[in-house]
Amino acid sequence: MSEETTVIFLPDSQPDLPADRFLDRELSWLDFNRRVLEMAEDSSIPLLERVHFLSIFASNLDEFFMVRVASLKRRIATGIAVQSASGLSPQGVLNQISEATKELQTRHANLFANQIGPELTQHGIQIVHWSTLTDGEKKDLHEYFSSQVFPVLTPLAVDPAHPFPYISGLSLNLAVVLKNPNNSKEHFARVKVPPLLPRFVSVPGSVAQRFVPLEDVMGEFLSELFPGMEVLEHHIFRVTRNEDLEVDEDEGENLLVQLEKELLRRRFGPPVRLEVAEDIDQKVLSLLQRELGIQEGEVLHLPEPLDLRALSAFAFLSRPELLFEPHAITTNRHLEADEDEAADIFAALREREVLVHHPYESFATSVQAFLEQAAADPQVLAIKQTLYRTSGDSPIVDALIDAAEAGKQVLALVEIKARFDEQNNIGWARKLEAAGVHVVYGIVGLKTHCKLSLVIRQEGKTLKRYCHIGTGNYNPKTARYYEDLGLLTARPGVGEDLSKLFNQLSGYGADTDYQTMLISPVGVREGLTSRIHREIEHQRAGRPAEIKFKMNSLVDEQIIDELYRASMAGVKVDILVRGMCALKPGVKGLSESVSVHSVLGRYLEHSRIFSFENGGDRDVFIGSADMMHRNLDRRVETLVKIVQDDQLLRLRELFDLGMGGEVAHWKLESSGQWLRQTKSKDGEPLKDMQNEIMARTLLKKRSV
Structure with missing residues (x-):
């Protein structure tokens, strides 16, 4: 075994660690998306950038339901109810997720409806309803519907001859209630909003930038899809399905062929969430719940428009005054x-x-x-x-x-x-x-x-x-x-x-x-663990000792326990994490010397850096691995050692900037709460970390 993977075992006299030392990873992920939402709520950020954060929040939450919530539901359904490291059962976690996501999605929808939507209007970007259009605009949009929308619509009836249709995951749909005037019998039909057409239709001839939701346009002309029938009402709904993949690579079948089959099966994963408009008729909702197998706790009532991922289209409008000032990207x-x-x-x-x-x-x-x-x-x-x-x-x-x-x-x-x-x-x-x-x-x-x-x-x-x-x-x-x-x-x-x-x-x-790399599934965990132990030995010997990690996620219990032991030995530990963090910092007797910060901004913080002071001979790696079970045990990941002094200094400056208190950030409390820091002790606005890095990059280049 090479020096890079040698493990130094600590004495057995290490004190026991408390059972409640981990935060729940799923709830921690929701905290991350809450931070994304706080960016959208920040009035100091340019308006269209806030719109972009609204879209990112929605997209993130969709994937969370498709993968993480779906996994919890599958574990519960199959009886694999293993308690999480945080001490919560899968059902307990699911209950907290349900409560938290309802609060977050309602907050998200209301933010757009009550603040960002009106601010867009003030800047000449309007999302309008059909009722506010002029007769001429309605005529133009009718022509658009007839030529561009009607030909691709497929109305699907529900009756004894037409079973309830398959509803694809994340699709936006109209639930339509019809009446046959010949016998006054009511019928139900579903119409899918075409995903390849613009979700927000530009109002023709408008001086301002005005848009109407595609589902509004469709709703006005449903009678053309059902000639001879009376349209009584229609309601918007959206389903999220389990879209995680399970591929058994030991079956011997060609992996490419097997995965293609699994991709077809994924489309038909069980529903895990139903989003509906606030004014949906109870009979229609009951029908949807019954046919989709959705429980009451899985239904979210939200103000329209649903599916705010589509707001990303507005984030790229040519309105530079409503966007971040562009950075002058340069060549190294x-x-x-x-x-x-x-x-x-x-x-x-x-x-x-x-x-x-x-x-x-x-x-x-x-x-x-x-x-x-x-x-x-x-x-x-x-x-x-x-x-x-x-x-x-x-x-x-x-x-x-x-x-x-x-x-x-x-x-x-x-x-x-x-x-x-x-x-x-x-x-x-x-x-x-x-x-x-x-x-x-x-x-x-x-x-x-x-x-x-x-x-x-x-x-x-x-x-x-x-x-x-x-x-x-x-x-x-x-x-x-x-x-x-x-x-x-x-x-x-x-x-x-x-x-x-x-x-x-x-x-x-x-x-x-x-020689120069740590490689998982056997190498990254062992290499980092041995270096954490080495920092403890340096600390005990009175030599410089410090650990600094930057990553997307920190949820691996073994690595967290090693960091706890380092803190208990007095080693200073700084963590810059973008997303999930199951470590509790600042707990007396456990993690008093650990600080955890998170930075969000115009760029997605994605780099991974692992730095050890090593008695003054700094040992630093960069690479692809996050501190998660899958990265350390079930993936091929690599970390490479950085050796040049100027590069070591550059990475040190990155940590000093993120952890030093001069840039806006969130700080994780021992309670698990993330507190946003945007002002200094003197009340002055803190710098934007990414702007500061850009300024320093240009300054260093000019100084050469």
């Missing part, structure tokens, strides 16, 4: 091109390692350029690449295809089990295979979540390896608003480690020693 100073030619990234990496910080520093002129140059360079013999998520028109995939067509050996490890990207990744896998790329899907039973590129280049009589290890996906689109770090390096040890890992992923291999 070590990858700058000369005036008359492109940057030679390989030459730059022979000089030094380059740590890039996205989106403050361009993904296109760093990681993307690295792979595009590798594809075009005749001296490059092979490229090996992991793909977890990428964009619809991916230049990364194009570069791999170009390289394969140029005769290079190209290996792409495509993770086709990436949640909600499964269908896209199946498409990428087939496209790459058709171009001659060797495509593999990783190790049975594990998701490959690490973000790696390895380029092998002939230089004279030797082969040189160039690498990229990142904290985020190879997706040029999300790289514009995900905060991530990536290391570009020609360090021999990193190249050797990546070669070993890619061989293990594409072939067979058991235990492997790594």
